Amino acid sequence: ETGVTQTPRHLVMGMTNKKSLKCEQHLGHNAMYWYKQSAKKPLELMFVYSLEERVENNSVPSRFSPECPNSSHLFLHLHTLQPEDSALYLCASSPQTGELFFGEGSRLTVL
Amino acid sequence: GQQVMQIPQYQHVQEGEDFTTYCNSSTTLSNIQWYKQRPGGHPVFLIQLVKSGEVKKQKRLTFQFGEAKKNSSLHITATQTTDVGTYFCASGGSYIPTFGRGTSLIVHP
DSSP: OOSEEEEOSEEEEOTTOEEEEEEEEOSOOSEEEEEEEOTTSOOEEEEEEETTEEEEEOSOOTTEEEEEEETTEEEEEEESOOGGGOEEEEEEEEOTTOOOEEOOOEEEEEO | OOOOEEEOSEEEEETTOOEEEEEEOSSOOSOEEEEEEOTTSOOEEEEEEOSTTOEEEETTEEEEEOTTSSEEEEEESSOOGGGOEEEEEEEEETTEEEEOOOEEEEEEO
């Protein structure tokens, strides 16, 4: 139990599908993140929300759309993805001291 | 974010041997964080160092932050099979940590 819950844990989708990844944190943190982890690349920061405002958008393609309705919830909406988008998508939250608490990840496969 | 380079990429050791991974930057780092990711798992926060020359220990793990705050190391004494995984360093300003590529530790029994 990490305090950060991600659903679904596994997702298979076609390139024309629309799906969403969900993240919920129960730690009272005020910042939430989406990271992408591919097999041969380092952890890539995608989006950061602090106090529900997006503070970082790391040149992510528009087929990925984040949403942060409140400080406990974070979504990643997926639309017309490519096979190279297949990866582990990790959500994290952090307190003001900056250390990250990750969820278990959502393993995405795009066919 | 602040760029960090991590070496080595892989390290094979026999159980009982020591292990060290290094994190380096060309610029002064505000802090350094270390994480461990077990195979098939997610990164788990281990520790954060913020002071120049800081040394912290967690059982068999020793973490150091360089005097110039441009490098850091994680040393494991007498590795065990439970130490297997990828160790990442990360650094950054408020809310934007950047990760190194990680060092994968393989422990042979």
